[in-house]
Amino acid sequence: xxxxxxxxxxxNGEERSLDAPADMPLLWVLRDLLGLTGTRxxxxxxxxxxxxxxxxxxxxxxxxxxxxxxxxxxxxxxxGLGGSAAEHPxxxxxxxxxxxxxxxxxxxxxxxxxxxxxxxxxxxxxxxDGFMAGNIxxxxxxxxxxxxxxxxxxKGESP
Amino acid sequence: MxxxxxxxxxxxxxxxxxxxxxxxxxxxxxxxxxxxxxxPFEPNAWVRLEPTGELVLTCSRSEMGQGVRAxxxxxxxxxxxxxxxxxxVVQAPGDERFGNQNTDGSTSIREFWPLLRELGxxxxxxxxxxxxxxxxxxxxxxxxxxxxxxxxASQRSIPxxxxxxxxxxxxxxxxxxxxxxxxxxGKALPFTDARAIVDGSxxxxxxxxxxxxxxxxxxRPPDLGGHVVSFDDTAARAVxxxxxxxxxxxxxxxxxxxxxxxxxxxxxxxxxxxxGRAALPITFxxxxxGGSTTEGDEVAMxxxxxxxxxxxxxxxxxxxxxxxxxRVHTAVYEVPHLVHAPMEPxxxxxxxxxxxxxxxxxxxxxxxxxKQVAAAVGLSHKKVTVNVTLLGGGFGRKSKPxxxxxxxxxxxxxxxxxxxxxxxxxxxxxxYYHACSIQRMDAGFDEEASLVAWRHRVCSPSIFSTFVPFIxxxxxxxLGMGLMDFALDVPNIAFETHPAPSRVRIGWMRSVYNIxxxxxxxxxVDELARGEGISTPAMLKRVLGPPRILTERExxxxxxxxxxxxxxxxxxxxxxxxxxxxxxxxxxxEGEAPDGCAFGFAAHASFNSYCACVVAVGKDxxxxxxxxxxxxxxxxxxxxxxxxVRAQMEGAVIFGISxxxxxxxxxxxxxxxxxxxxxxPVARITDAPRKTHVVLASxxxxxxxxxxxxxxxxxxxxxxxWYALTGERVRKLPLVGS
Numbered sequence: 001x002x003x004x005x006x007x008x009x010x011x012n013g014e015e016r017s018l019d020a021p022a023d024m025p026l027l028w029v030l031r032d033l034l035g036l037t038g039t040r041x042x043x044x045x046x047x048x049x050x051x052x053x054x055x056x057x058x059x060x061x062x063x064x065x066x067x068x069x070x071x072x073x074x075x076x077x078x079x080g081l082g083g084s085a086a087e088h089p090x091x092x093x094x095x096x097x098x099x100x101x102x103x104x105x106x107x108x109x110x111x112x113x114x115x116x117x118x119x120x121x122x123x124x125x126x127x128x129d130g131f132m133a134g135n136i137x138x139x140x141x142x143x144x145x146x147x148x149x150x151x152x153x154x155k156g157e158s159p
Numbered sequence: 160m161x162x163x164x165x166x167x168x169x170x171x172x173x174x175x176x177x178x179x180x181x182x183x184x185x186x187x188x189x190x191x192x193x194x195x196x197x198x199p200f201e202p203n204a205w206v207r208l209e210p211t212g213e214l215v216l217t218c219s220r221s222e223m224g225q226g227v228r229a230x231x232x233x234x235x236x237x238x239x240x241x242x243x244x245x246x247x248v249v250q251a252p253g254d255e256r257f258g259n260q261n262t263d264g265s266t267s268i269r270e271f272w273p274l275l276r277e278l279g280x281x282x283x284x285x286x287x288x289x290x291x292x293x294x295x296x297x298x299x300x301x302x303x304x305x306x307x308x309x310x311x312a313s314q315r316s317i318p319x320x321x322x323x324x325x326x327x328x329x330x331x332x333x334x335x336x337x338x339x340x341x342x343x344x345g346k347a348l349p350f351t352d353a354r355a356i357v358d359g360s361x362x363x364x365x366x367x368x369x370x371x372x373x374x375x376x377x378x379r380p381p382d383l384g385g386h387v388v389s390f391d392d393t394a395a396r397a398v399x400x401x402x403x404x405x406x407x408x409x410x411x412x413x414x415x416x417x418x419x420x421x422x423x424x425x426x427x428x429x430x431x432x433x434x435g436r437a438a439l440p441i442t443f444x445x446x447x448x449g450g451s452t453t454e455g456d457e458v459a460m461x462x463x464x465x466x467x468x469x470x471x472x473x474x475x476x477x478x479x480x481x482x483x484x485x486r487v488h489t490a491v492y493e494v495p496h497l498v499h500a501p502m503e504p505x506x507x508x509x510x511x512x513x514x515x516x517x518x519x520x521x522x523x524x525x526x527x528x529x530k531q532v533a534a535a536v537g538l539s540h541k542k543v544t545v546n547v548t549l550l551g552g553g554f555g556r557k558s559k560p561x562x563x564x565x566x567x568x569x570x571x572x573x574x575x576x577x578x579x580x581x582x583x584x585x586x587x588x589x590x591y592y593h594a595c596s597i598q599r600m601d602a603g604f605d606e607e608a609s610l611v612a613w614r615h616r617v618c619s620p621s622i623f624s625t626f627v628p629f630i631x632x633x634x635x636x637x638l639g640m641g642l643m644d645f646a647l648d649v650p651n652i653a654f655e656t657h658p659a660p661s662r663v664r665i666g667w668m669r670s671v672y673n674i675x676x677x678x679x680x681x682x683x684v685d686e687l688a689r690g691e692g693i694s695t696p697a698m699l700k701r702v703l704g705p706p707r708i709l710t711e712r713e714x715x716x717x718x719x720x721x722x723x724x725x726x727x728x729x730x731x732x733x734x735x736x737x738x739x740x741x742x743x744x745x746x747x748x749e750g751e752a753p754d755g756c757a758f759g760f761a762a763h764a765s766f767n768s769y770c771a772c773v774v775a776v777g778k779d780x781x782x783x784x785x786x787x788x789x790x791x792x793x794x795x796x797x798x799x800x801x802x803x804v805r806a807q808m809e810g811a812v813i814f815g816i817s818x819x820x821x822x823x824x825x826x827x828x829x830x831x832x833x834x835x836x837x838x839x840p841v842a843r844i845t846d847a848p849r850k851t852h853v854v855l856a857s858x859x860x861x862x863x864x865x866x867x868x869x870x871x872x873x874x875x876x877x878x879x880x881w882y883a884l885t886g887e888r889v890r891k892l893p894l895v896g897s
Contacts, residue, residue, distance in 0.1 A: 038359020
């Protein structure tokens with residue numbers, strides 16, 4: 001049983017100190033200790049992607065990322081992606097395409113899509129499907145997710 | 160203009176500062192004027208217009224992705240002539256004064272649109288009267304649009320807000336005229352919660368934060384009826400953060416909406432609770448379902464459908480007709496148990512204090528939740544407040560408030576607000592499952608290739624077993640979903656049922672028994688078409704018979720019809736034809752399929768709507784079926800929110816792909832064997848068609864259902880397409896598995 005330790009994380013640009021056992025997944029640190037409930041719990045085994053956040057801009061599944069493994073990497077959650085105005089192009093594209101149905105998976109979908117576009121500003125259809133395959137949407141919004149990613153990519157290309 | 164038959168009883172509430180309209184009883188079907196008079200006056204505002212012009216509209220149904228928090232308020236606003244950008248939507252708590260709030264059965268629009276239009280028209284009439292008085296002109300010439308009452312003759316215009324108080328002082332009219340059509344009907348509407356969803360602020364079941372909140376998880380008996388014999392909580396209590404370990408009441412049949420027992424671990428955070436549960440050795444005793452296996456049940460069910468069952472419909476003499484037929488086709492179709500697996504596993508927050516209990520929960524049935532929580536903690540339901548959060552998917556799972564009862568019991572036990580958190584294994588292993596079925600179909604053709612006999616036998620457990628355990632065969636309501644109401648133009652017909660055991664709680668999942676019946680009917684029609692050498696849509700039309708409206712008796716409308724009257728929603732074969740033709744044409748089904756693909760077709764009518772589906776099925780790199788392109792059409796009568804209808808159809812294709820390719824819940828020694836998305840896979844983006852075409856072919860009839868009717872034709876269309884591609888006839892779902 002791991003003892004509780006004090007960690008200082010950089011979350012959405014702010015330093016946050018917290019006490020947690022080393023094995024507590026980042027998901028529960030965010031949700032239960034920091035009150036950032038936008039990151040969702042769907043499977044606990046990195047099978048569904050609902051809990052996706054960024055560490056230094058890379059998409060990770062926070063449900064299987066122990067807090068001790070975060071280190072000095074910058075944590076970005078859905079609350080920090082586009083600020084209070086939801087200004088990130090992926091968020092804007094998500095609204096323009098009316099992607100969500102129930103919406104529960106969409107924070108994770110958006111975080112994955114944002115990481116995809118950061119690495120591949122003009123992804124191919126195969127790259128989109130390949131990168132987004134880890135994010136399940138039970139409502140079945142996949143076609144609109146693709147459209148929104150293409151829309152956000154096109155916006156990124158415009159001058 | 161049409162004058163509306165009085166459906167609700169509208170009341171004006173306290174003139175105060177603005178116009179407030181309520182409906183004392185919103186359950187249109189049970190409304191009796193005499194009864195209304197006896198109801199105490201308790202305000203429940205549906206429409207509140209502030210002097211600022213802000214319009215506050217109540218949504219009485221639960222939002223789980225179908226767009227009800229946009230569409231229901233929009234109907235009021237459109238009828239009223241309000242600017243939807245000035246609307247604030249408030250969610251109704253669970254309260255019988257809002258009428259039936261059960262958000263299931265694809266009922267929200269088709270049950271509530273008359274009341275909502277009446278509310279909007281009443282508000283419009285009162286504003287117009289107030290405007291006429293203020294402008295000193297007759298009301299007849301006024302235009303009520305865009306949040307203003309305007310007089311075109313004098314070009315004067317008054318904003319709604321300035322008329323709110325004057326309108327509130329008027330008597331509520333008894334008769335109002337509806338607009339001939341709702342402005343912008345069919346266009347994309349604002350999506351009420353889109354912004355909160357994309358910025359992460361949307362509040363789902365686990366997201367209500369309260370002071371002193373603790374988290375509970377439960378280790379439940381693996382089989383239904385199993386119970387806790389003993390447990391050792393030493394290690395669990397040693398986990399930092401664990402506060403308490405509490406045994407829940409033992410489960411006893413009938414299942415109803417009760418928790419299933421087990422041992423709860425209560426902690427200061429979710430991870431501590433989960434670790435405590437993992438460190439909690441429990442000895443469970445098996446219940447009555449111990450020793451049962453799905454494979455064993457299936458052997459027995461297969462044997463049964465080869466024997467005569469209990470007759471539910473008889474026309475002519477089907478045995479004699481099959482004996483004398485020139486050709487007889489027989490096939491047996493199997494659909495396994497399925498589970499909803501909404502992306503949000505059950506989770507909620509309950510705060511119990513001495514004489515009150517407050518709930519924040521993602522529930523499809525807030526009134527049922529209120530009563531169940533009241534019963535679980537021993538309070539009058541009037542002392543229970545149920546706040547409805549957004550639902551992270553429902554699909555029928557969240558109609559069952561067992562998880563809210565658990566939270567309420569534990570909040571009472573620990574004296575603090577409790578968040579109940581189910582994980583994915585809890586969700587998949589302790590659900591209310593879609594009923595499995597084995598169905599045998601027999602059809603006979605005479606020497607002139609006329610269809611002369613049709614026999615449909617179904618062996619399936621019943622949802623009613625969850626409430627009355629001795630019920631073991633499908634009941635009328637269940638057979639009314641795509642079997643009894645399936646139009647047949649055949650001189651000799653028999654429908655028969657056989658019993659099947661319920662090893663698990665049987666519940667309703669999106670589209671319910673229609674999934675099973677459409678699978679059997681529409682695969683069988685495809686087999687008949689190939690056997691008789693005609694196209695599948697042509698065979699379907701031969702089975703359905705000529706366009707006509709079935710009599711109430713032929714449609715068995717008395718046993719189901721999805722709660723609608725036969726007069727408003729008869730079974731109309733012409734509407735079947737029209738949607739079949741529209742989708743066949745849009746897809747090019749009669750021509751060449753895309754490269755490497757073959758077309759599959761199926762159609763189905765349910766929830767008072769008519770759907771058809773064509774898929775282009777190919778193979779993926781591993782040689783497994785893949786839907787490359789899909790066309791899905793719906794005639795759901797008048798369309799209220801076109802974009803959400805399209806979204807529901809797109810989602811139905813994906814839900815149907817999950818059913819066709821992957822879904823299977825099985826039981827071993829009474830326990831569900833699956834536990835996460837690795838062994839209960841659902842469709843991912845890599846399974847999604849490259850393109851999904853939604854064909855809207857509205858008949859202009861009264862609105863039918865939208866959330867569910869798209870699902871049933873998808874799986875048979877895929878199976879039929881797989882046959883066309885490979886020659887392999889699959890009669891047992893799923894095609895791929897885990």
